[in-house]
Amino acid sequence: MRNEAFGPEERTPKAWLDWTTERQSLASDPARSAWVSANAGSGKTHVLTQRVIRLLLSGCRPSAILCLTYTKAAASEMSNRIFERLAEWATLDDAALEKRIETIEGTRPSLAKIEEARRLFAKALETPGGLKIQTIHAFSEALLHQFPLEANVAGHFSVLDDRAAAVLLSDARRALLTATAAEDEGELADAFATVLDLADDTGLEKLLEAIVANRAAIQAFLDNAAVKGGREKHLRAALGLASGETAASVMAGAWPLAGLNGAALQRYIELALSLGGVKPGEIAEGLKAAREAADAEERFAGLLGVFFNGGGKPKADSAFFNKAMLAQAPELAPLIEEARKHITTCADRLSIVRMYEATRAALILAERLNRDYEDLKKRRSQLDFEDLINRTAALLSRSDVGAWVHYKLDQGIDHILIDEAQDTSPAQWTIIQALAADFFAGETARANERTIFAVGDEKQSIYSFQGARPERFSRESIQTERRVRAGSKYFSPIRLQLSFRSTVDVLSAVDTVFANPGNAKGLSARSEAIVHASNRIGHPGAVDIWDIIAPEPVSSEEDWTAPFDATPERAPVNILARRIAAVLEDWIGKETVIEKGARRPMRPGDVIVLVRKRDAFVNALTRALKRRGNIPVAGADRLVLTNHIAIQDLLALGRFVLLPEDDLSLAALLKSPLVDLGEDDVFELAARRAEGESLWRRLQQLGAEESSRYHRVVRMLAGYGELARNLLPHDFYARVLGANGGRRAFLARLGSEVSDILDEFLTFALDHERSGLPGLQAFVSTLEIEAPTVKREQDKERDEVRVMTVHAAKGLEAPVVFLVDGGGEAFVRQQVSDLRFLEKPQADGSMLGVPVWRAPGSASNSLIAADNERLKRLAEEEYRRLLYVGMTRAADRLIVCGYRGQRQNLDTWHAMVQGTLAHDPKGRATPMVFSAGGEEWTGHAWREARVPVAVPVREDSESKPPATASSLPRALFTPLPPQRRLPRPLAPSGTSVAIDDPEQETIVGSALFAAQTAPKFSMLRGAILHRLLQVLPTIDGAERRDAAERYLSRAVPRWPDTERQALSRAVIEVLEHPDLQPLFGEQSRAEVSVMGTLKLGSQEFAVSGRLDRLAVAGDTVTIADYKTNRQVPASVAEIPTVYRRQLAIYRELLRPLYPGKQFRCVLIFTEGPAVWVLPDPMLDGSLEELATK
Template structure:
């Protein structure tokens, strides 16, 4: 076992780079398992790539390497990097390749390794299964397809995407709601009524949503509960309730009060009346009433009011006792305390009991909903994404099946690499650790070193809503270390603090902020300090902090004609949006950054604006940038499809086509870019019509009266009405947006960002056609109901300012980042879900607890709320780390807030840490046309360096002039070559092959002997298989095959068959196509010119051998009459080999091509002469 060495003592960049190189070499060592903690920008993808390549160099089979990534994009990027590196090695000379290998392995390779390195590219491509670089969901899907029987899934199952899963869950919810009516008096109906009584309709809807979101966790809990006596038993045990506890029984236990009963109670009442103040007397009065109250529930409520505050907290002693009372009876202090504690504990037990009832009812609905959802998936042979993980985890740990699966996998996976390990959920870790179980057990099927590698960063774990738990990163590291150590293998924990992305200004600001203990809480499970170093020595950088924009003291009167949901121009979000837009305008094309060692002007694509959540600010900034007109800006990175105005216009058109009398939809369509009528036109068409007249009818009257604008609109709508009846939904909208110019019209009004939306809309129409009910009505209803969310990739290459959430920016970077703090708290109690998953036992699944109203809150839920708050605040700080480390050169921190400031906001954390008085901080003033605002600048002293300046034209290497013919009509399509099958070459000259077939004397000429056919097939199979077997083993193999395949033949015939094949395989002339250089069943394609016409050739050569000086083609002929001489070989057979030779000749210049025929009827061999092949080709050309 090995641990990482201490960080370098020196600040010398060379020392840090050298130390980092050593750590990267340790992390990529193919014979040791490793756990790598990699800071943002420290090159974790490089380490992953390097480890994969070193594993291949060490002899690992490509198919034995499993690399699990977090996203498909990450898998694609890593795969590309690996194959690009291996492809480069193919063409490098020995010196360059040797230098490359030495850089990653540390030792000079010999010639054998150089040759092997050059073959890695082809080996990785051609190995069945190839390199498995994929998401864990993709791996689990493949594994379940491999073992469907063991996993109890359909062998042909498909995976539901999010939209299809949501639709199926909607069906399940509908089935649940409709099932309660006919089952009146059932457990389901009673649970449904109980839920409605506790949470009303909105509470029911929220509960069903929570059940859907937590369905797998609920299913795991109920499955375990059924094994332990049932849900009721387990709930009571977890809640600390007795089996016979009821609400009524607990309420009855409030009285009598411990401490205040009997004589002590009488003493208290007497002293309170005589010497107590108004409060003590009020308590005494309440206690007398409680003692006389016959109803236990009402008495319990009275006692709670006496001893507890409205929030359920114990009242102070001063509410019960005064000095005069204590002077006479000091023991009353303990008596009151005991009574108060008893009431508080009883209240808590009562609320737990009520929560137990609510939760039990909720779980009844959950069980039915989950059952219906599972049945719907089973009927369709489908799994959702969560099923892939849970089914795989169950498969690998299933008793009786798990060991068999491990045995099979033990022969397939030797090395596991996990990317973004900090975001891996516990159940995903269980899959990974199960796969690696045999790696270190000493019971592996193969005696080789097998490794587990993980790379991640706890500080960047921001996906708790997907199940990620950052503490598992270090826990799994410790677990793996122990397992590796116990097996005697090597393990290393590696840190990579050196950043190749960000400048020292950004990184030192990050270190300074998280040097504060409170700010760093949650970044590391083991409390490691946050330490960064930058490799970009001398590169200019900057961190600016703007003053938070606060609301104005006096709100200005806004334009009453503005939309009710518009952000007022005086709102803090709008003010900040204008400031950022102005600053971006001052940067783009005016200031410079250093990119790849060269100085260049800043472009729009260099700027990234990060927000915590998508709110009004995002729209305000997009609008402010578009108003400038000189700064391209990307649209929202996530968008509900039906929320975009273009899709709303297309939906309105669909509604009109379904019902032309839909006046509102028609008005929306006419106002859309498709028709572009003014509001005055629409007013004329709508307001001036008759009482019972539709807008459509009135519009047609205008058109008939000669109004050109209305006439064009009516003609277009009439055309759409006709086409919508005859075309599929996709074809209709595709034609609308294509040949009818709809896309061009939308782009002209709404900008280029609408193109992506229209593409997603058309994709939805196509998906609906393949999976949904046909027809426009079904499509419109489905789109409105499902409202699918579109995630748009925001590529820097598009050279647009990108605005996105911090979550969406994970894995991205930008030279300049504006970090916008919306001023909201990390956590508020409104964020708490009504359906909780409470961990009451670390060895058991979390317990669901439904708290529909605050009155059910208890000590258990309060403790859980405190836990959730702590976790939310820790993730809030990790989000800040992720946001700040997206910046490569410059970081601008700004924000806006409401009337009340949040003292724990990102902005406050940064402004407190980077306060004036620090040597790197200086006060500053910033401005835009609306005014000035204060702030600070953070600058780290650096070594001045000069960089080569490049012009704007050089900065966009991928920006080239459009091809001259791009916008020209396409030339006529060339006529496709006529297909030609070499084995049927004779058909092009209409030659009859009659008589070539071996005929049986017992049947007519057109019939074939079954024995003859069988003999031909057996000979063909033996000639295919036996050449790959060593010569000394061929007789035995041939005999065994003959006995199995021809077991009903007479012994003499079977022996004759085997002898003829073995004799043929001993032919001297046939040896070249039987050796290692030969390959069986080689597919071949190409084109052949015959008599001035091109033919497309597609065929398959039975055996092909490429030798040093020649190429040998061998073809078998089964069930054909063997020729006596070369001249009597059928023309079609000669022509077939002539075609093969013509196709192969350009591929092997300078090599002679020999063509051979084997007739399996008598195992005879013919080598065709040059003359015979030439005559055959000539015959093809002349006929």
């Protein structure tokens, strides 16, 4: 009996492996639909790849398979795996291929299946459409191109990249702001004025940014509102407001007070003034003022002061009563409570009404912004990435054309496979549901086998900011199973828990941490236990938990010489960075890791450092690694381009050449690697200027003399100015970084990782030239405003320590992982945008996102408070999923460490891990003192008891530690050998020219020009004769003469008959010559092209030519060359030298191709015909003569 949720009953390594193999085989069964929940490292990509191959083996058309991946990299990796497997099958022998197929399918294949498997590689390549392994965006783009009319898009549309979309959105925002001044845009102008009243310019800018970021969700709400009574009515209903409920009506309804009115109110005022003292007395005066106020708004403001404190919270009972008052009138206490609740409710309703009014204005702006953006895209026939998903979903859901599209698609897609299903957004699920809607119902369900397959892990759903909802993974599984079983098809929910990545130590730590119910909240929709098993039984592993680093007391003495933005050396981030760098210096090249079943020394590429967000720690660690033995480090995986110091230097250069009087830019430029002046040099220039004198003017004065050390700098900067005036921005910076040595200077100071940054900078410059305003000023301004983010691929092959966020590390693994906790909270309320979306359940069970804009500084309300709790819960759940993803990236060793601020947060990654593992009842965690770099610190070491297994040590070139700056290879400093010149070209028919002439690039000349007849006629006659000698040997001998005459009558109709007959006779005589019959036999070929390298003396020559005839019979190779000269040599000795050399060269080229064979070189003069066989000594002598010329 097997337990699907928790694995085999017998928990032995063999039982786990057998159970996993069985589950993988079931998941890849092409005859059933399957929903696979795969733990980290359990081989989901292997299962997905195996299913595609089994589908192909079952006879499925490659074009009928649609595999949707989350990223392009995943699609590429899967395609490569499949084609590598199929390509291997194409070359295996029958026995080996039979074994491979039997391993996959579990049964012995037939000979027909073996032959079909061998053809799969070619079939997958040649099938129109081929295997569709792509992202859902790529699939949507292809579908919209296929059905542009039905989707109402331009047939030739293009897809906007992020930068182009940002430019269009900027244009749309500009159009929006311009339109508010138009006289016929009253509603828009009023909305704009409302927003400005509620928020200043900064608030307006933030609102527009939020609208841009959430435009698709806002448009979805507006589209939904259009069919439900309009924007205002739909928004009111969503917020729970009545149709006539306004701010005025809410404030008017606050009086009279519930409970505390009439005689009760008068009784309270009298008692408070007589017995209450200060606080009750103030409240009584406030109530009197409210009773006497004529204006509802004024009265409501007074009541808020009565019942609420300065922080906006309801006042406590002690503010309303003292003991004497309660003794006199205890019946007033519940009335005060009722009145306080009444005012609290009114204040909440007023806040919601005002939020409605603010949101209404914001939606008017959003609607106009969306419309302008859509118009801009339509004019350019462009779609953005959100359009691809939304328009595809709409196309497949349309009642009028959806059936037609489905009919066409049904001819092409039979199997849908979804990778990383837990990260699929609701809009993407809509597309998948629509594609599979008819798979298991109707005629298409009975026509052929159709399946849907999904693999994912809701514990690894960490992309909520991209719309992913982890609960959808389980919900879609249930719905898919219902549809499949309703169609009487096979469906299997499958769980894969055996990890092929991590050691027992790492996985037991993961299981123990998440066995705590508090830590496991949000990992699984079904709240199932987290269970892992490791296939690496006996392999050494380790989990270390370093104690969190707290900040030291701040010294009252300030170092005024330190940069204002510098992080102190004793700051927690710097301390942790130094510890990690010191540990890695001790480990790299000395500690070992296990790869492919063998030990090898650790390399920098074996280490990943994971952080939650990119903060000061990333830069601190990069610096520490470079200082500590120059350990290679890849740098940040994502970077704002303008934040990098190299780009700031290049921008300073641009600003200087635009305005040389810009002293700050020039000072920055002088200290940059481009100029490389020191701090003292810049101080000398700046401090000794006359009043009002610019830094550039001072520099010119000091650099006027050639002997001045500033002369070089002045000439360089003046040259840059000249370049900037004459070149486009991209060409200018390319020249600075290239020919002028700028890239070399940056690499020398900042290291190799700056190269990618400079490339991205030049790419941005090139893109700007294509789409932006011309000129250097426009480029500099655009770059500073847009501040594009650079995504850098972290390639393990580069053998560098990788520092990245957990989000970026999804799908990666490493033998050694440092999980760094920055001590921050999972949810920070202040970081929530003022424009948010309240979730409202709909009748169909879906959730509608209701946009609300809470103006800056406005009062909160019950809707906002409830949404804050929802967002907090979701953020904390994803925070815990991030911890799971981070811990499971480690294969051999996991180190959990971190730092914190002055205030300790008890719900951090570090607290969850240490708080659970350090108190393990089995005693697997022991206190430990760690040390490296002369420093010691405390923590815990987590170790599982294990029986060691022997692991072989791999001794090869790959296992050697990388060279550091102190042990660079000797070859690095050895001068390169002189560059080898390419062989000079040599034409065999032109070897009469001296070959040792250095000015002569090609040896030319032709023996045809020695003929006595006119060159043109002679060349044409020779070409026709060669053509006839090429074709006629393939024709029966009795028909050759007629064929020759027919050809000549068409080719040269104006020649005299005597000339045509003479040429025909000469050809036939050659073909019928008794000594030449073997030359025209079945083992011969005509017009054979040859090419190669020939060494003559000390030089090499590239030779290419064409043999008129080549015959290979037995151990003899015959080379024949036709000559059409009218004058025929009387003997071999009279044959022209150029002909002898030509055949000698051909013989030398062919000798390596026919080792051990004799060569027979024949010259055939067609006039006669005369046949001369050139002896080998003559040919050898011709080569010697050629070499000495």
